[in-house]
Amino acid sequence: MGEQRYGEWVAVRRDGFVAELVLDRPKAMNAVSSEMARGIAAACAALAEDASVRAVVLTSTHERAFCVGADLKERNSFSDAEMMRHRPVSRAAYTGVLELPVPAIAAVHGFALGGGYELALSCDVIVADRTAVVGLPEVSVGVIPGGGGTQLLPRRVGAARAAELIFSARRVPAEEARALGMVDELVAPGEDRTAALELAGRIAANSPVGLRAAKRALRLGHGLDLPAGLEVEDAGWRTIAFSGDRAEGVAAFNEKRKPEWPGE
Numbered sequence: 001m002g003e004q005r006y007g008e009w010v011a012v013r014r015d016g017f018v019a020e021l022v023l024d025r026p027k028a029m030n031a032v033s034s035e036m037a038r039g040i041a042a043a044c045a046a047l048a049e050d051a052s053v054r055a056v057v058l059t060s061t062h063e064r065a066f067c068v069g070a071d072l073k074e075r076n077s078f079s080d081a082e083m084m085r086h087r088p089v090s091r092a093a094y095t096g097v098l099e100l101p102v103p104a105i106a107a108v109h110g111f112a113l114g115g116g117y118e119l120a121l122s123c124d125v126i127v128a129d130r131t132a133v134v135g136l137p138e139v140s141v142g143v144i145p146g147g148g149g150t151q152l153l154p155r156r157v158g159a160a161r162a163a164e165l166i167f168s169a170r171r172v173p174a175e176e177a178r179a180l181g182m183v184d185e186l187v188a189p190g191e192d193r194t195a196a197l198e199l200a201g202r203i204a205a206n207s208p209v210g211l212r213a214a215k216r217a218l219r220l221g222h223g224l225d226l227p228a229g230l231e232v233e234d235a236g237w238r239t240i241a242f243s244g245d246r247a248e249g250v251a252a253f254n255e256k257r258k259p260e261w262p263g264e
Contacts, residue, residue: 002014004043004046006038006039006040006042006043006046007035007036007038007039007042008025008035008039009023009024009025009030009033009035009036009039010022010023010024010036010039010040010042010043011024011043012043012046012047015197016201016204017052017053017054017055017204017208018053018054018055018056018057018197018200018201018204019047019050019053019055019056019057020056020057020059020197021040021043021044021047021056021057021058021059021097022059022060022061023036023040023058023059023060023061023062023066023067023119024060024061025062026061026062026063028068028071029062029064029065029067029068029111030060030061030062030065030066030067030068030116031067031068031069031070031071031072031073032067032069032070032071032090032093032115032116032119033071033074034071034074034086034089034090036071036093037089037090037092037093038089038092038093040093040096040097040119041089041092041093041095041096043096044093044096044097044099044100045096047100047102048096048099048100048101051208051263052263053102054102054103054203054204054206054208054211055102055103055104055105055200055201055203055204055211056100056102056103056104056105056123056200057104057105057106057107057193057196057197057200058097058104058105058106058107058119058120058123059107059193059196060107060108060109062110063110064109064110064111064131065109065110065111065112065116066106066107066108066109066110066111066112066116066120066132067111067112067113067115067116067117067119068111068113068114068116069113069114069115069116069117069118070090070114070115072141087146090115090146090147091146091147093119093147094115094118094119094122094147094148095148097119097122097123098122098148098152101212101215101216102208102211102212102215103124103125103200103203103211103215104122104123104124104125105123105124105125105126105127105196105199105200105203106119106120106123106125106126106127106196107127107192107193107195107196107197108120108126108127108128108129108132108134108183108192109128109129109131109132109189109190109192109193110131110132110133111133112128112132112133112134113133113134113135113136113137113171114135114136114137114138114145114147114149115146115147117134117135117136117149118136118145118147118148118149118152119147120134120183121148121149121152121153121156122147122148122152124215124218125184125185125196125199126182126183126184126185127183127184127185127187127192127195127196127199128174128177128178128183128185128186128187128192129174129186129187129188129189129190129191129192130174130175130186130187130188130189131174131189132173132174132177132183132192133171133172133173133174134171134172134174134177134182134183135165135169135170135171135172136149136153136165136166136169137169137170137171138166138169139166139167139169140169144166145166149166150162150166153165153166153182155222155223156181156182157180157181157182161180165180165182174186185199207240207245207246207248207249207259207261208245208261208263209239209240209243209244209245209246209261209263209264210240210245210246210249213236213237213239213240214236216236217232217233217235217236220232221233243264244262244263244264245259245261245262245263245264248260248261248262249261
């Protein structure tokens with residue numbers, strides 16, 4: 001298993017077809033500073049270009065927190081002009097995770113608040129352990145969720161529930177978060193990373209061409225009316241119908257063996 005650093009506080013580890021994107025700023029509970037945001041964006045850009053990656057797991061090295069959100073100490077030092085210059089840097093981190101072309105899984109424990117929870121929301125699946133506390137408390141400090149939260153949370157829990165959660169700024173414990181659909185899978189304390197990596201391994205056993213096409217169809221079709229969504233799906237089908245992966249998948253099924261995906 002190799003490791004590549006992207007700045008001081010972000011790492012990528014590889015294990016076969018699975019990449020682990022690690023938030024590694026434990027002394028600040030993974031608060032996202034400008035430097036850390038650049039690291040996340042750079043790591044995501046590299047992962048997006050790597051055709052051998054079939055799934056990504058977003059993890060944290062801090063024992064009590066996944067990520068507490070934006071680095072408010074740094075933000076407090078910004079002038080208005082610096083704040084405006086920082087905005088594209090911040091957005092690029094969240095967009096980088098959101099636009100990963102392969103399935104992405106967040107492994108959440110402890111606090112995942114504000115931008116921390118938005119990083120998790122930018123993934124396709126959120127695995128949380130029972131210590132997790134999630135929420136978007138930005139209005140309590142005079143801002144709004146700016147990493148996609150106002151758009152991604154309603155897609156998970158519905159508009160009215162998202163409004164209540166964002167307007168109240170409340171922190172939601174793991175059991176309630178699972179019941180509301182704010183996280184997808186709940187595991188024992190300390191097991192979030194293991195469970196997420198196991199899920200990623202099962203996902204990565206499937207066709208890389210199929211995974212990328214399915215994710216693209218899911219993302220592009222969301223929010224469209226049904227006929228338009230089905231057109232998006234059909235376009236995705238056409239990209240893989242004559243691929244080597246499709247031919248290998250059918251052959252492996254008929255020959256009762258595991259496929260050896262060519263990835264094209």
